[in-house]
Amino acid sequence: MSFKSLVTFLALTTTASAALIRRVTCPDGNIVENGACCALFPVLTDIQANLFKGGVCGEDAHSALRIAFHDAIGFSLTKNVGGGADGSIVVFGSTELAFHANGGIDDIVAAQKPFIAAHNLSAGDFIQFASAVGVSNCIGAPRLDFFLGRPPPLGPAADLTVPEPFDSVTSILARFKDAGFEPVEAVALLASHSIAAADQIDPTIPGTPFDSTPGTFDTQFFIETLLKGTAFPGTGRNPGEVMSPLQGEMRLLSDFSLARDPRTACFWQAAVNHEDAVRAAFKFEMAKLSLLGQNKRNLIDCSDVIPIPKPFTGTAHLPAGASLSDVEVSCKLFPFPTLTADPGPATSVAPVPGAH
Ligand code: HEM
Incomplete structure:
Protein backbone atom coordinates (compact mmCIF):
# COMPACT_ATOMS: atom_id res chain seq x y z
CA MET A 1 0.00 0.00 0.00
CA SER A 2 1.41 3.37 -0.98
CA PHE A 3 1.66 6.19 1.53
CA LYS A 4 -1.17 8.02 -0.26
CA SER A 5 -3.54 5.05 -0.12
CA LEU A 6 -2.67 4.47 3.54
CA VAL A 7 -3.71 8.05 4.31
CA THR A 8 -6.96 7.55 2.34
CA PHE A 9 -7.64 4.27 4.15
CA LEU A 10 -7.08 5.91 7.55
CA ALA A 11 -9.37 8.81 6.62
CA LEU A 12 -12.11 6.40 5.57
CA THR A 13 -11.83 4.25 8.70
CA THR A 14 -11.83 7.34 10.91
CA THR A 15 -15.00 8.58 9.19
CA ALA A 16 -16.57 5.14 9.45
CA SER A 17 -15.76 4.74 13.14
CA ALA A 18 -17.00 8.30 13.82
CA ALA A 19 -20.27 7.32 12.15
CA LEU A 20 -20.47 4.22 14.36
CA ILE A 21 -20.18 6.19 17.60
CA ARG A 22 -23.56 6.26 19.27
CA ARG A 23 -24.58 9.46 20.99
CA VAL A 24 -26.87 9.76 23.98
CA THR A 25 -28.94 12.85 24.75
CA CYS A 26 -28.98 13.50 28.50
CA PRO A 27 -32.18 14.72 30.24
CA ASP A 28 -30.64 18.22 30.37
CA GLY A 29 -30.01 18.21 26.60
CA ASN A 30 -26.27 17.58 26.72
CA ILE A 31 -25.00 14.96 24.30
CA VAL A 32 -22.44 12.33 25.33
CA GLU A 33 -21.16 9.01 24.09
CA ASN A 34 -21.98 7.11 27.26
CA GLY A 35 -25.21 7.84 29.16
CA PRO A 163 8.45 14.93 45.56
CA GLU A 164 9.62 18.00 47.47
CA PRO A 165 11.20 21.14 45.95
CA PHE A 166 14.42 20.59 47.91
CA ASP A 167 14.83 16.97 46.69
CA SER A 168 17.75 16.30 44.33
CA VAL A 169 17.07 15.81 40.63
CA THR A 170 18.23 12.20 41.03
CA SER A 171 15.68 11.56 43.74
CA ILE A 172 12.87 13.37 41.86
CA LEU A 173 13.52 11.44 38.65
CA ALA A 174 13.73 8.17 40.62
CA ARG A 175 10.35 8.87 42.24
CA PHE A 176 8.74 9.62 38.87
CA LYS A 177 10.36 6.54 37.33
CA ASP A 178 9.03 4.38 40.17
CA ALA A 179 5.54 5.68 39.36
CA GLY A 180 6.06 4.90 35.66
CA PHE A 181 7.23 8.26 34.24
CA GLU A 182 10.45 8.80 32.28
CA PRO A 183 12.31 12.15 32.65
CA VAL A 184 10.66 13.59 29.52
CA GLU A 185 7.26 12.70 30.96
CA ALA A 186 8.10 14.36 34.28
CA VAL A 187 9.02 17.54 32.38
CA ALA A 188 5.71 17.39 30.50
CA LEU A 189 3.81 17.07 33.79
CA LEU A 190 5.65 20.09 35.15
CA ALA A 191 3.90 22.25 32.56
CA SER A 192 1.36 22.28 35.42
CA HIS A 193 3.57 24.87 37.12
CA SER A 194 2.61 27.23 34.29
CA ILE A 195 -0.73 27.63 36.11
CA ALA A 196 0.55 27.61 39.68
CA ALA A 197 1.58 29.62 42.68
CA ALA A 198 2.97 28.95 46.13
CA ASP A 199 1.25 29.70 49.41
CA GLN A 200 3.26 27.57 51.80
CA ILE A 201 6.85 28.03 50.63
CA ASP A 202 6.76 31.55 52.04
CA PRO A 203 3.50 32.16 53.89
CA THR A 204 4.30 35.90 54.09
CA ILE A 205 3.79 36.22 50.31
CA PRO A 206 0.88 33.86 49.53
CA GLY A 207 -0.13 33.35 45.92
CA THR A 208 3.37 33.98 44.51
CA PRO A 209 3.29 32.54 40.95
CA PHE A 210 5.85 30.30 39.26
CA ASP A 211 5.62 32.28 36.03
CA SER A 212 4.38 35.66 34.89
CA THR A 213 1.12 34.24 33.44
CA PRO A 214 -0.42 31.95 36.10
CA GLY A 215 -3.88 32.23 34.52
CA THR A 216 -2.65 30.94 31.16
CA PHE A 217 -1.28 27.53 30.21
CA ASP A 218 1.73 28.56 28.12
CA THR A 219 5.49 28.04 27.99
CA GLN A 220 6.57 31.17 29.94
CA PHE A 221 7.27 28.89 32.90
CA PHE A 222 9.93 27.01 30.90
CA ILE A 223 11.57 30.32 29.89
CA GLU A 224 11.44 32.08 33.24
CA THR A 225 12.86 29.12 35.21
CA LEU A 226 15.93 29.44 32.92
CA LEU A 227 16.55 33.15 33.57
CA LYS A 228 19.86 33.95 35.24
CA GLY A 229 19.95 35.67 38.57
CA THR A 230 18.16 35.29 41.81
CA ALA A 231 17.35 38.88 42.76
CA PHE A 232 14.03 39.16 44.59
CA PRO A 233 12.99 41.45 47.37
CA GLY A 234 13.87 39.68 50.58
CA THR A 235 16.27 36.81 50.99
CA GLY A 236 16.08 33.07 50.49
CA ARG A 237 13.37 31.96 52.86
CA ASN A 238 12.97 28.29 52.21
CA PRO A 239 15.37 25.55 51.13
CA GLY A 240 13.00 24.71 48.27
CA GLU A 241 13.00 28.21 46.81
CA VAL A 242 15.24 29.97 44.31
CA MET A 243 14.45 33.62 43.88
CA SER A 244 13.56 35.03 40.48
CA PRO A 245 14.88 38.09 38.64
CA LEU A 246 11.21 38.86 37.95
CA GLN A 247 9.80 40.73 40.89
CA GLY A 248 6.83 38.93 42.44
CA GLU A 249 7.71 35.54 40.93
CA MET A 250 9.04 32.49 42.80
CA ARG A 251 11.00 29.58 41.42
CA LEU A 252 11.11 26.18 43.05
CA LEU A 253 14.59 24.76 43.48
CA SER A 254 13.33 21.54 41.84
CA ASP A 255 12.14 23.38 38.70
CA PHE A 256 15.31 25.50 38.62
CA SER A 257 17.47 22.35 38.85
CA LEU A 258 15.46 20.22 36.37
CA ALA A 259 15.71 23.12 33.88
CA ARG A 260 19.52 22.91 34.08
CA ASP A 261 20.24 19.23 34.65
CA PRO A 262 21.77 17.37 31.66
CA ARG A 263 19.12 14.65 32.02
CA THR A 264 16.22 17.05 31.51
CA ALA A 265 17.60 20.40 30.20
CA CYS A 266 16.95 19.63 26.51
CA PHE A 267 13.39 18.46 27.19
CA TRP A 268 12.89 21.64 29.22
CA GLN A 269 14.23 23.89 26.48
CA ALA A 270 12.29 21.98 23.81
CA ALA A 271 9.08 23.06 25.55
CA VAL A 272 9.87 26.75 25.02
CA ASN A 273 7.56 28.28 22.39
CA HIS A 274 6.15 24.86 21.44
CA GLU A 275 2.70 25.35 22.90
CA ASP A 276 0.98 22.65 20.81
CA ALA A 277 3.52 19.97 21.70
CA VAL A 278 3.43 20.84 25.41
CA ARG A 279 -0.36 20.87 25.40
CA ALA A 280 -0.50 17.41 23.77
CA ALA A 281 2.19 15.93 26.03
CA PHE A 282 0.57 17.32 29.18
CA LYS A 283 -2.81 15.92 28.16
CA PHE A 284 -1.29 12.49 27.56
CA GLU A 285 0.66 12.45 30.85
CA MET A 286 -2.30 13.74 32.87
CA ILE A 306 -14.96 18.35 30.15
CA PRO A 307 -15.31 21.88 28.72
CA ILE A 308 -13.06 22.92 25.83
CA PRO A 309 -10.54 25.55 27.04
CA LYS A 310 -10.11 28.88 25.25
CA PRO A 311 -7.14 28.82 22.84
CA PHE A 312 -3.83 30.56 23.55
CA THR A 313 -3.27 33.47 21.19
CA GLY A 314 -0.10 35.02 22.63
CA THR A 315 3.53 34.25 21.87
CA ALA A 316 6.36 33.06 24.06
CA HIS A 317 8.59 35.97 24.98
CA LEU A 318 11.41 37.18 27.21
CA PRO A 319 10.56 39.59 30.04
CA ALA A 320 10.75 43.30 29.23
CA GLY A 321 14.32 44.47 28.90
CA ALA A 322 15.76 40.93 28.76
CA SER A 323 17.80 39.32 25.99
CA LEU A 324 19.24 35.89 25.25
CA SER A 325 22.23 36.77 27.46
CA ASP A 326 19.83 36.69 30.44
CA VAL A 327 18.95 33.05 29.75
CA GLU A 328 21.05 30.30 31.32
CA VAL A 329 21.06 28.10 28.23
CA SER A 330 21.54 24.63 29.64
CA CYS A 331 20.82 22.31 26.71
CA LYS A 332 24.05 21.69 24.87
CA LEU A 333 22.45 19.98 21.87
CA PHE A 334 20.25 22.68 20.37
CA PRO A 335 20.36 26.49 20.18
CA PHE A 336 17.88 28.35 22.37
CA PRO A 337 14.87 29.52 20.33
CA THR A 338 14.86 33.13 19.15
CA LEU A 339 12.43 35.10 21.29
CA THR A 340 11.62 38.79 21.46
CA ALA A 341 11.32 40.67 24.74
CA ASP A 342 8.16 42.26 26.01
CA PRO A 343 8.09 46.01 25.29
CA GLY A 344 8.41 48.58 28.03
CA PRO A 345 10.14 48.64 31.40
CA ALA A 346 10.28 45.54 33.63
CA THR A 347 7.04 45.01 35.50
CA SER A 348 6.37 42.93 38.58
CA VAL A 349 4.23 39.80 38.62
CA ALA A 350 0.98 40.07 40.57
CA PRO A 351 0.10 37.42 43.16
CA VAL A 352 -2.73 34.98 42.42
CA PRO A 353 -5.70 36.31 44.42
CA GLY A 354 -7.64 34.13 46.83
CA ALA A 355 -4.70 32.33 48.41
CA HIS A 356 -5.66 30.85 51.75
C1 HEM B 1 9.23 17.69 41.01
C2 HEM B 1 7.93 17.60 41.19
C3 HEM B 1 7.13 18.63 41.92
C4 HEM B 1 7.45 19.36 43.03
C5 HEM B 1 8.73 19.29 43.85
C6 HEM B 1 6.34 20.25 43.29
C7 HEM B 1 6.27 21.14 44.33
C8 HEM B 1 5.32 22.12 44.48
C9 HEM B 1 5.29 23.12 45.54
C10 HEM B 1 6.29 23.23 46.66
C11 HEM B 1 4.23 23.92 45.31
C12 HEM B 1 3.82 25.14 46.12
C13 HEM B 1 2.92 24.74 47.26
C14 HEM B 1 2.63 25.96 48.11
O1 HEM B 1 3.56 26.54 48.67
O2 HEM B 1 1.44 26.34 48.20
C15 HEM B 1 3.57 23.43 44.13
C16 HEM B 1 2.44 23.99 43.59
C17 HEM B 1 1.75 23.43 42.58
N1 HEM B 1 2.03 22.24 41.94
FE1 HEM B 1 3.73 21.18 42.07
N2 HEM B 1 5.38 20.05 42.34
C18 HEM B 1 5.82 19.06 41.49
C19 HEM B 1 5.11 18.54 40.44
C20 HEM B 1 3.82 18.86 40.13
C21 HEM B 1 3.00 18.16 39.19
C22 HEM B 1 3.46 16.94 38.39
C23 HEM B 1 1.80 18.79 39.16
C24 HEM B 1 0.56 18.46 38.38
C25 HEM B 1 0.49 17.58 37.45
C26 HEM B 1 1.88 19.91 40.07
C27 HEM B 1 0.92 20.88 40.23
C28 HEM B 1 1.06 21.99 41.03
C29 HEM B 1 0.13 23.10 41.02
C30 HEM B 1 -1.05 23.28 40.08
C31 HEM B 1 0.55 23.98 42.01
C32 HEM B 1 -0.10 25.32 42.40
C33 HEM B 1 -1.09 25.13 43.51
C34 HEM B 1 -1.75 26.44 43.88
O3 HEM B 1 -1.46 27.46 43.28
O4 HEM B 1 -2.57 26.42 44.80
N3 HEM B 1 3.12 19.91 40.65
N4 HEM B 1 4.24 22.34 43.65
Missing part, protein backbone atom coordinates in the same frame (compact mmCIF):
# COMPACT_ATOMS: atom_id res chain seq x y z
CA ALA A 36 -23.48 7.17 32.50
CA CYS A 37 -21.62 10.45 31.96
CA CYS A 38 -24.87 12.50 32.03
CA ALA A 39 -24.69 12.44 35.85
CA LEU A 40 -21.56 14.58 35.66
CA PHE A 41 -23.21 17.68 34.17
CA PRO A 42 -24.85 18.79 37.45
CA VAL A 43 -21.47 18.32 39.15
CA LEU A 44 -19.80 20.37 36.43
CA THR A 45 -22.33 23.20 36.80
CA ASP A 46 -21.99 23.16 40.60
CA ILE A 47 -18.19 23.24 40.76
CA GLN A 48 -17.83 25.83 38.01
CA ALA A 49 -20.20 28.16 39.87
CA ASN A 50 -19.28 27.42 43.46
CA LEU A 51 -15.74 25.97 43.56
CA PHE A 52 -14.12 27.75 40.61
CA LYS A 53 -16.04 30.99 41.18
CA GLY A 54 -17.64 31.19 37.75
CA GLY A 55 -15.01 29.26 35.83
CA VAL A 56 -11.84 31.09 36.85
CA CYS A 57 -8.31 29.72 36.36
CA GLY A 58 -7.37 30.92 39.85
CA GLU A 59 -6.30 29.56 43.20
CA ASP A 60 -8.96 26.85 43.41
CA ALA A 61 -8.39 25.58 39.86
CA HIS A 62 -4.63 25.50 40.54
CA SER A 63 -5.13 23.68 43.83
CA ALA A 64 -7.49 21.19 42.17
CA LEU A 65 -4.69 20.27 39.75
CA ARG A 66 -2.10 20.04 42.54
CA ILE A 67 -4.23 17.67 44.64
CA ALA A 68 -4.83 15.48 41.56
CA PHE A 69 -1.04 15.01 41.37
CA HIS A 70 -0.54 14.49 45.11
CA ASP A 71 -3.31 11.87 45.27
CA ALA A 72 -2.17 9.97 42.17
CA ILE A 73 1.58 9.92 42.74
CA GLY A 74 1.08 7.76 45.87
CA PHE A 75 1.77 4.79 43.63
CA SER A 76 4.77 2.61 42.90
CA LEU A 77 5.60 -0.03 40.33
CA THR A 78 7.93 -1.71 42.83
CA LYS A 79 6.67 -1.04 46.37
CA ASN A 80 3.35 -1.14 48.14
CA VAL A 81 3.05 2.59 48.85
CA GLY A 82 -0.59 3.31 48.02
CA GLY A 83 -3.38 3.05 45.50
CA GLY A 84 -2.56 5.95 43.17
CA ALA A 85 -5.43 8.10 41.90
CA ASP A 86 -7.91 6.69 44.40
CA GLY A 87 -8.99 9.63 46.58
CA SER A 88 -6.98 8.43 49.57
CA ILE A 89 -5.69 11.96 50.16
CA VAL A 90 -9.29 12.92 51.10
CA VAL A 91 -10.59 9.69 52.63
CA PHE A 92 -7.40 9.09 54.64
CA GLY A 93 -6.64 12.78 55.06
CA SER A 94 -5.85 12.37 58.75
CA THR A 95 -2.77 10.41 57.64
CA GLU A 96 -1.79 11.95 54.31
CA LEU A 97 -2.36 15.62 55.13
CA ALA A 98 0.22 15.32 57.89
CA PHE A 99 2.95 14.55 55.33
CA HIS A 100 5.29 17.52 54.86
CA ALA A 101 4.94 17.47 51.05
CA ASN A 102 1.17 17.87 51.38
CA GLY A 103 1.45 21.25 53.14
CA GLY A 104 -1.48 23.46 52.11
CA ILE A 105 -3.47 20.61 50.55
CA ASP A 106 -5.79 20.68 53.58
CA ASP A 107 -7.38 23.85 52.14
CA ILE A 108 -8.46 22.26 48.88
CA VAL A 109 -9.54 19.08 50.69
CA ALA A 110 -11.77 21.21 52.93
CA ALA A 111 -13.09 23.09 49.89
CA GLN A 112 -13.80 19.91 47.90
CA LYS A 113 -15.32 17.77 50.69
CA PRO A 114 -18.81 19.36 50.58
CA PHE A 115 -18.97 18.77 46.81
CA ILE A 116 -17.92 15.12 47.22
CA ALA A 117 -20.62 14.73 49.88
CA ALA A 118 -23.24 16.42 47.68
CA HIS A 119 -22.63 14.36 44.54
CA ASN A 120 -22.59 10.62 44.09
CA LEU A 121 -18.91 10.37 43.11
CA SER A 122 -16.00 8.57 44.76
CA ALA A 123 -13.31 10.88 46.15
CA GLY A 124 -10.88 9.53 43.53
CA ASP A 125 -13.26 10.39 40.70
CA PHE A 126 -14.10 13.80 42.13
CA ILE A 127 -10.44 14.81 42.49
CA GLN A 128 -9.60 13.94 38.88
CA PHE A 129 -12.85 15.42 37.55
CA ALA A 130 -12.35 18.71 39.41
CA SER A 131 -8.76 18.83 38.15
CA ALA A 132 -9.81 18.41 34.51
CA VAL A 133 -12.61 20.98 34.87
CA GLY A 134 -10.35 23.45 36.73
CA VAL A 135 -7.65 23.16 34.04
CA SER A 136 -10.28 23.77 31.34
CA ASN A 137 -10.71 27.27 32.80
CA CYS A 138 -7.12 28.15 31.89
CA ILE A 139 -6.54 29.76 28.48
CA GLY A 140 -4.31 27.58 26.31
CA ALA A 141 -4.78 24.40 28.37
CA PRO A 142 -5.55 21.07 26.77
CA ARG A 143 -8.98 19.51 27.25
CA LEU A 144 -7.98 16.82 29.75
CA ASP A 145 -9.49 13.35 29.68
CA PHE A 146 -11.69 12.09 32.50
CA PHE A 147 -12.52 8.49 33.30
CA LEU A 148 -15.37 7.65 35.69
CA GLY A 149 -15.70 4.77 38.14
CA ARG A 150 -12.81 4.65 40.61
CA PRO A 151 -13.74 2.58 43.68
CA PRO A 152 -13.11 3.93 47.20
CA PRO A 153 -9.47 3.77 48.35
CA LEU A 154 -8.29 0.85 50.43
CA GLY A 155 -5.81 2.75 52.57
CA PRO A 156 -3.59 5.83 52.79
CA ALA A 157 -0.58 6.41 50.57
CA ALA A 158 2.84 6.16 52.21
CA ASP A 159 4.86 9.23 53.16
CA LEU A 160 7.63 10.44 50.80
CA THR A 161 5.79 9.51 47.62
CA VAL A 162 5.25 13.20 46.71
CA ALA A 287 -4.47 10.91 31.54
CA LYS A 288 -1.75 8.45 32.60
CA LEU A 289 -1.43 10.11 36.02
CA SER A 290 -5.19 10.01 36.56
CA LEU A 291 -5.21 6.26 35.93
CA LEU A 292 -2.36 5.28 38.27
CA GLY A 293 -3.48 2.30 40.32
CA GLN A 294 -6.71 1.98 38.30
CA ASN A 295 -7.76 -0.46 35.61
CA LYS A 296 -8.88 1.68 32.67
CA ARG A 297 -11.08 -1.18 31.39
CA ASN A 298 -13.27 -0.81 34.49
CA LEU A 299 -13.77 2.93 33.94
CA ILE A 300 -16.05 4.87 31.57
CA ASP A 301 -14.55 7.50 29.30
CA CYS A 302 -16.43 10.70 30.14
CA SER A 303 -13.91 13.08 28.55
CA ASP A 304 -16.68 14.64 26.46
CA VAL A 305 -18.11 16.24 29.64
